[in-house]
Amino acid sequence: MFVFHPIIEGPRAGIPAGLSARAEGAYLGLAVGDALGATTEFMTPREIRQAHGVHRHLSGGGWLRLRRGQVTDDTEMSLALGRAILDAGGLDARAIAESFSAWMRGKPVDIGHTVRRGIVRYRQTGQTAVPLNDQDAGNGACMRALPIALCTLGLAADAVAEANRIQSHTTHHSPLGDAGTLTVIRMVQTALLGVDLAKLRLLAEALVVEEPRYRYDRQRLENPGGYLVETLQAVFQALFGAHDFETALIDVVNRGGDADTTGAILGMIAGALYGREAIPRRWLAALDPRIKESCRKQASALLRMAPKGRERGWES
Ligand code: MN
Ligand code: MN
Numbered sequence: 077m078f079v080f081h082p083i084i085e086g087p088r089a090g091i092p093a094g095l096s097a098r099a100e101g102a103y104l105g106l107a108v109g110d111a112l113g114a115t116t117e118f119m120t121p122r123e124i125r126q127a128h129g130v131h132r133h134l135s136g137g138g139w140l141r142l143r144r145g146q147v148t149d150d151t152e153m154s155l156a157l158g159r160a161i162l163d164a165g166g167l168d169a170r171a172i173a174e175s176f177s178a179w180m181r182g183k184p185v186d187i188g189h190t191v192r193r194g195i196v197r198y199r200q201t202g203q204t205a206v207p208l209n210d211q212d213a214g215n216g217a218c219m220r221a222l223p224i225a226l227c228t229l230g231l232a233a234d235a236v237a238e239a240n241r242i243q244s245h246t247t248h249h250s251p252l253g254d255a256g257t258l259t260v261i262r263m264v265q266t267a268l269l270g271v272d273l274a275k276l277r278l279l280a281e282a283l284v285v286e287e288p289r290y291r292y293d294r295q296r297l298e299n300p301g302g303y304l305v306e307t308l309q310a311v312f313q314a315l316f317g318a319h320d321f322e323t324a325l326i327d328v329v330n331r332g333g334d335a336d337t338t339g340a341i342l343g344m345i346a347g348a349l350y351g352r353e354a355i356p357r358r359w360l361a362a363l364d365p366r367i368k369e370s371c372r373k374q375a376s377a378l379l380r381m382a383p384k385g386r387e388r389g390w391e392s
Contacts, residue, residue, distance in 0.1 A: 105347020
């Protein structure tokens with residue numbers, strides 16, 4: 077099923093430099109956040125303090141024994157989704173499910189339980205959407221959603237929501253998860269167009285009105301689990317508690333728990349908001365070079381598909 081099928085034209089008016097830098101910032105921010113947080117994934121803040129003081133370097137290690145600068149499933153699934161969209165020239169549920177299945181065949185360093193179950197089910201049944209399941213409000217669909225934010229930039233809100241459901245429901249199908257993931261996509265899109273933190277806060281507040289379980293203004297959330305509610309509470313607290321990429325990312329990964337995923341989600345939003353230049357050079361230098369290259373290429377290729385630029389012009 078195609079949500080939209082862009083006509084790929086020849087060379088056309090370039091994407092404004094600011095937008096390009098923010099899109100790259102979002103994709104590199106996702107990868108850097110994943111790599112930084114993977115070191116402290118499933119640790120408590122206390123264990124992190126004992127081992128690292130404040131964890132602030134892309135040092136690898138962690139429970140997955142990663143190389144320095146290595147990313148995990150959060151970044152790899154985003155790239156798999158982006159590849160499926162670019163190869164199909166649009167959003168096709170089967171192409172997405174196939175791409176996730178091919179990724180799993182490559183024996184990834186890490187894979188979530190719900191993701192694995194969804195891919196196995198697709199292989200067995202050929203169905204590209206799992207049944208509704210309230211237990212599916214896990215992180216797996218949100219952590220990989222960045223390509224949707226890029227390629228649907230400028231599309232009407234309900235079409236963006238439908239695009240998100242297509243990618244999410246290949247493995248995760250819950251209204252609670254859909255609402256949280258769509259908010260992250262909207263935050264990235266809003267940030268890409270150049271706004272300040274206050275505008276992003278309005279989107280988080282709107283999510284809380286729609287679904288009060290996402291309230292994030294109570295006590296500081298530590299050890300966020302794999303449940304998207306906790307993940308977004310930690311991400312929003314760290315994002316709105318800082319005014320730069322580095323401070324926000326260090327805050328969230330030092331909370332431990334599902335730290336590579338809080339890092340990845342915060343990294344894509346903050347990277348879109350503050351842009352590529354705001355990501356510390358030491359982190360970009362340490363990031364796996366092949367991943368860095370894929371993130372850069374996909375950021376611009378997915379953005380070139382976006383209706384925002386194709387139909388209305390980037391400046392409007
Ligand atoms: Mn991961
Ligand atoms: Mn994780």
